[in-house]
Amino acid sequence: MSESNLLELPFAAPPPPERGRVVVSDAFDLLRSLAPESVDLVVTDPPYESLQIHRARGTTTRLTTNWFTTVPNERLPELLREVYRVLRSDRHFYLFCDEVTADIIKQQQGIGAARLVNGARKCASGFVYWKEIVWAKTTLDGARIRGGTGYHYRAASERILFFEKGKRALSDLGIPDVLMAARAGVPGPAVKPGAVVRTLIAQSTSPEELVVDPFCGSGVTGVEARGLHRRFLLGDIDLAYLDPSLAELAPRDAIVARAAAVVAEPVDPPELEALADGSASADELDAARACGWLDADGATAVLDKLLEMRPIEREAALRRALRTEAPRPREPDRLRAWRAWALSGRRRP
Template sequence: MLLDQLDAVEWLKTLPSGSVDLFVTDPPYESLEKHRKIGTTTRLKVSKSSSNEWFAIFPNSRFDELLTEMYRVLKNNRHMYIFCDQETMFHLKPAAEQVGFRFWKPIVWNKMAIGMGYHYRAKYEFVLFFEKGKRKLNNLGIPDILEAKRVVRGYPTEKPVDLIKILIEQSTIEGETVCDPFFGSGSALIAASELKRNSLGNDISPSAHEYFKQRLSNKMTES
């Protein structure tokens, strides 16, 4: 497991072309800041009662350069999964297709509990599924709606390890390399490790590194 603390695009530029087998990532997309400001995403607020430090937003305007580097670094005949909301997907999809990715479909993550909001409150999130070249999924019986309870009182926007394990198992084999340029809570890195995959991770936020370090320490204590 190799970790860095750089701007995501600048970090990707340091990686060799065709050096990773799978991207699974959850960028701190622009619309999150809007929800935080109007109070519809209270878990992400910075307050004295919360230990969560708000992270820097990755703007939609930078998706072109991000996805260009992700396409370069990803091996041929490999997959990419990006978590996003309904607003961000309309920016991500055309940007990814422009640099060469093939879009398959949005996978729906059913969080098993209703979220915050004022109307038609969210119970799901999208995972956009892209392909570079052609690679068959390992299990063709997995549905496009994945159920996993959302993480409560974790890192902001933390994703369940079991959910990410499904994506990694679908698109890699043991010994291949999973990459996350915005590792946040570190769920993708932990999922990769538990599935005997190699992993590369980066996050510009000091809070992410601190949280992940503590998370690894807790796992070692539990084992």
């Protein structure tokens, strides 16, 4: 065709699709906002109700930090229905949970002993359920399994329920159903290791397909999806623990890890009582004044509020404050080191 025969369109070419997006949203509202059969994979880890059991027994501290609101068991069928609705045909859904929640979901979905010819089992939501994949939690060097919550044979693993809509072959049929990886070394509630999430995404999607995580937490699903050249949509009601590399994708008014630009060796903040009574070092007092915890009259309302919290709640709030506040120009080196600590996974002694 000659150039003279080419049409000159009166409008610009459509923009390329978004590579990634992060929103502040209730998970159920986010899923309801999506068109039917518009998503290629859902990978998520809802804050399941059974964590309350461990809290009551004293076998976990994860809920004492007020990090998140748990999803009642009675809403789990709604979650599966919405995920099924938004997934395209021949797609997968991975749900992280513990043993108790896995049993509840199976009961709710009518998953019993009867199996289809291919070994899968039908679900009330429309999915077929294949099996539990196990994330075995190892030490950082991967040399041994590391025990966690519980009293008898302490839990050293989490379940990943594997659902399918239609039929889609996995990318690598040689991957085992036990995925070994250390806990993620970043702060935040229930952060999943990138290696495990990366495996799930690689197994069930192709480049440019859309991955959704409606309970995104730290955003590890987005980090791994981007690394594998997949598009992604993340949502959560609180983005304070979002991976700093995703902060630019969040809404401008969202509270996210604005301290992403901090480059310093992590240093633990002192006990807050030492800041309040002035017994901390000069560098520490200078840093506390720079971030608004101290003024000419002593402790500010911000520091007083932190001091009123229980120790385990205080650490979470302290990390949140240091992560989400945008660094100021010419901050003291000690304050920059505190921000680096807040971004790291290192625990206070």
